[in-house]
Amino acid sequence: MKGDDLRDLxxxxxxxxxxxxRNYRVIETPExxxxxxxxxxxxxRLNIYLDVVDGVVRDASFQGSGCAxxxxxxxxxxxxxxxxxxxxxxxxxxxxxxxxxxxxxxxGADVDLGKLAVFGGVRDFPARVKCASLAWHTLQAALxxxxxxxxxxxx
Amino acid sequence: MNRPLSTPGAPSDAGYDVAAVxxxxxxxxxxxxGKPLVYLDNAATTQKPRTVIDALVRYYSHDNSNVHxxxxxxxxxxxxxxxxxxxxxxxxxxxxxxxxxxxxxxxxEAINLVAxxxxxxxxxxxxxxxxxxxxxxxxxVPWQLACEAAGAALRVVPIDDAGQVQxxxxxxxxxxxxxxxxxxxxxxxxxxxxxVAAMIRTAHARGVPVLLDGAQAxxxxxxxxQALDCDFFAFSGHKLYGPxxxxxxxxxxxLLEAMPPWQGGGDMISEVTFERSLWNRIPYKFEAGTPEIAxxxxxxxxxxxxxxxxLDAIAxxxxxxxxxxxxxxxxxxxxxxxGTAAAKASVISFVLDGIHPHDIGTVLDREGIAVRTGHHxxxxxxxxxxxxxxxxASIGLYNTRADVDALIAGLHTVLGVLG
Numbered sequence: 001m002k003g004d005d006l007r008d009l010x011x012x013x014x015x016x017x018x019x020x021x022r023n024y025r026v027i028e029t030p031e032x033x034x035x036x037x038x039x040x041x042x043x044x045r046l047n048i049y050l051d052v053v054d055g056v057v058r059d060a061s062f063q064g065s066g067c068a069x070x071x072x073x074x075x076x077x078x079x080x081x082x083x084x085x086x087x088x089x090x091x092x093x094x095x096x097x098x099x100x101x102x103x104x105x106x107x108g109a110d111v112d113l114g115k116l117a118v119f120g121g122v123r124d125f126p127a128r129v130k131c132a133s134l135a136w137h138t139l140q141a142a143l144x145x146x147x148x149x150x151x152x153x154x155x
Numbered sequence: 156m157n158r159p160l161s162t163p164g165a166p167s168d169a170g171y172d173v174a175a176v177x178x179x180x181x182x183x184x185x186x187x188x189g190k191p192l193v194y195l196d197n198a199a200t201t202q203k204p205r206t207v208i209d210a211l212v213r214y215y216s217h218d219n220s221n222v223h224x225x226x227x228x229x230x231x232x233x234x235x236x237x238x239x240x241x242x243x244x245x246x247x248x249x250x251x252x253x254x255x256x257x258x259x260x261x262x263x264e265a266i267n268l269v270a271x272x273x274x275x276x277x278x279x280x281x282x283x284x285x286x287x288x289x290x291x292x293x294x295x296v297p298w299q300l301a302c303e304a305a306g307a308a309l310r311v312v313p314i315d316d317a318g319q320v321q322x323x324x325x326x327x328x329x330x331x332x333x334x335x336x337x338x339x340x341x342x343x344x345x346x347x348x349x350x351v352a353a354m355i356r357t358a359h360a361r362g363v364p365v366l367l368d369g370a371q372a373x374x375x376x377x378x379x380x381q382a383l384d385c386d387f388f389a390f391s392g393h394k395l396y397g398p399x400x401x402x403x404x405x406x407x408x409x410l411l412e413a414m415p416p417w418q419g420g421g422d423m424i425s426e427v428t429f430e431r432s433l434w435n436r437i438p439y440k441f442e443a444g445t446p447e448i449a450x451x452x453x454x455x456x457x458x459x460x461x462x463x464x465x466l467d468a469i470a471x472x473x474x475x476x477x478x479x480x481x482x483x484x485x486x487x488x489x490x491x492x493x494g495t496a497a498a499k500a501s502v503i504s505f506v507l508d509g510i511h512p513h514d515i516g517t518v519l520d521r522e523g524i525a526v527r528t529g530h531h532x533x534x535x536x537x538x539x540x541x542x543x544x545x546x547x548a549s550i551g552l553y554n555t556r557a558d559v560d561a562l563i564a565g566l567h568t569v570l571g572v573l574g
Contacts, residue, residue: 006521006572010514015573019509042513043530043543065543067511068573128517 008121009128010068013076018068023061023078027051035142037134037151039070044131046074048138057081057089060139067131073119074135080116086143092116093136099123100132170468177553179204179460190523193561198343198371198502198549199527200393203457207397210456214449222448223422223439237448240455241438244403247458248388249379255411257404257438258451262370263293265389265404266337268441269366270297272417273387273410274335280306283332285363287312287320287349288539289342292532294368298337307334314539318345318494326357333363340372344533344547345494346477346502348376355384364410370394374551375473375500377466380405392450396552397457401450404441411437418443461552469552473501476550480559487566493540504531504545507566510573512546518572519546522565 027049037046046064050057060078064071077096081089088111095111098104102123122132141151177183182202185192194202214236220229222237238253245253259265274284284298288311295309302309310333312325329336336358341348355365366387369378373390380388387410391402406414416423416434420443426433434440461469480503484490489508507515516528527547530537537543548562 006518009517010572041529043534043537045543065511067513069514071511125517127520128513131513 005121005124009125011118011121013115013118014072015068017072017075021062021071021075023075023082024063025049025061026063027059027061033142035138035140035151037064037138037141039066039130039134041130042067044070044134046070046134046138048074048078048135048142050139050142052086052143055086057084057086062135066134067128069119069122069128069131070134073132076116076118077135077139080114081139089139089143093140096136097133100129170471171464173472173553173555176464177555179206180553181205181208183553187523187525188521190521193522193524193558193565195548195550195554195558195562196525196527197374197551197554198394198531198547200399201374201396201551202553203398203453204396204460206460207453207456211398211449211453214452219449221445233448236452236455237446240451243455243458247373247378247462248403248405249381250405251381252408254437255405255408257406257411257441258446259389259402259404259441260400260447261391261393261402262368262389263297263391265387265402266294266366266368267297268404268417269335269337269387269389269406270301272414272441273364273406274298275301275304276415278302278305278307278334281332282307282334283310283330284308285310285312285325285328285333285336287325287338288314288535289318289320289339289345289347289349290337290533290535291339291343291368291370292534293370294337294339295535311535314347314536317496318342318347318536319496319498320347320349320354322350322354325354329358329361329363331361333358333361335364335366337366337368339368340378341369341375341500341502342494342533342536343371343502344531344536344545345496345504346499346549347494347496348372348498348500350498351385352383359384371501374461375466375470377470386410392454392457395454395457396460397454398447398450401447401454403454408437411441414441416440416443420444422446464552470500473550473552473554476554476556476559477501477503479556480548480550480562483559483563484566487563488570490566493542493545501551502547502549504547506542506545507569510569512544514573515546515566515569518569519562519565522561522568524562524565526562 033050035048044066049061051059060082062074091111100122180202218232220233222234241253241256244256310328358365364386367385369390374395388405393399423443424432425435493504512528529544
């Protein structure tokens with residue numbers, strides 16, 4: 001296979017999730033929280049749905065169109081946050097953001113990334129950091145407000 | 156600035172020696188991720204020939220001064236070169252007078268100027284502005300702003316599946332309330348060349364003035380604004396091998412003279428008191444403040460460069476590469492070309508089934524190949540085809556069949572990595 005750095009970015013786990021995204025559905029319970037993400041660079045849109053009860057994410061799902069990186073990121077994120085507390089999900093966001101940007105974590109340094117560590121290759125592709133982080137920014141918006149609010153990955 | 160082609164090497168079928176031309180562009184000769192750069196993003200911006208870079212360096216090294224102000228030597232030199240650049244633009248567009256040439260920041264500013272100064276004052280509630288479904292955001296949003304302020308409506312001529320403007324719909328939509336038709340000459344997203352001469356005749360028969368967005372057209376097609384009889388023509392320097400930050404609005408003299416100023420400031424007035432000001436004559440009425448002097452001089456160098464090669468020769472060469480690329484891309488499995496108009500130039504937009512354009516762009520970049528991926532500032536065009544984005548290769552005067560071969564090899568790598 002050509003290009004080892006491309007292999008670092010497009011790890012098999014990522015490609016597998018991009019082809020067969022998990023939790024690709026709408027959560028339709030009346031109290032479900034919803035966040036909308038928008039990547040200005042490419043026009044991709046993402047919807048994140050959360051079912052949060054007593055500070056615990058009982059269910060997480062997404063829908064939208066995106067590249068392999070953003071689709072896999074959303075898919076694996078929904079798996080990662082399901083069953084965790086809101087505080088744990090926030091900590092995971094900070095840890096993940098530090099991983100893909102290569103910057104120091106703003107909290108959450110002791111959080112175990114688990115499978116999400118496969119996104120470590122993204123840091124060598126600065127143009128793609130937004131693709132990996134869009135789902136997480138959108139998750140934050142969904143956690144912050146039950147009313148939907150469009151976030152973008154512009155910082 | 157009128158330097159002929161640097162090397163008199165054997166002319167190609169295209170009428171010029173492409174290898175010699177490539178040697179004129181320093182930025183083409185570099186490695187990206189360890190691979191030789193293959194630059195196929197010319198519709199976004201073009202690389203600059205040495206003559207343009209030298210013109211900028213020479214101006215800032217020797218002649219830098221403000222224009223139309225000083226009596227000193229440097230100001231005279233700067234003014235002389237700035238006004239000579241205006242003459243060069245006039246010749247390039249075949250305009251009747253240099254007073255019809257307004258220097259602006261780019262196509263976007265030129266269109267905003269016409270929207271605010273020409274259209275906005277004559278726009279009443281219920282009036283209409285007509286554009287096509289092919290437009291770049293810069294030929295959509297300025298009209299939305301003007302229409303919103305006046306309670307007017309923006310009408311859009313649809314395109315067919317090939318990406319061609321539906322001319323019967325265009326005739327139908329040109330109504331008694333249409334105050335301007337603002338038309339792309341060459342689509343940045345699909346490469347379609349619109350039949351603008353006929354569209355202008357139709358509009359004029361109904362008394363509707365026409366603005367042409369020529370941003371993508373000028374690097375690929377000879378333009379004669381008098382033969383076209385367009386009322387306004389806008390283009391940017393940087394898509395034509397010139398500097399960023401400078402562009403041109405051509406407007407028919409009578410129209411420009413009747414228009415109010417757009418921005419106020421120095422250079423655009425003939426007399427100022429606190430009670431009132433008298434406007435300078437055109438084109439200075441529309442050039443408030445210190446203009447992009449170096450940029451205008453650099454643009455003139457770019458126009459000289461392009462004119463020395465000849466736009467007919469450039470078009471012939473680019474069309475050869477475009478046809479070669481179109482046939483080669485069709486051989487890639489799962490690839491679909493968007494925009495298959497009979498009249499096309501430079502641009503090939505495509506999608507690969509199951510692979511997002513961003514992923515295509517990242518893999519190609521690692522192979523040293525620069526293409527644009529995204530919506531190309533033409534989201535309505537993307538919506539028309541039901542895709543969020545495409546990958547776009549766009550050909551310039553220095554591209555070769557070898558560049559296309561590299562792209563094809565790169566796309567096979569894309570399929571290998573992302574299958």
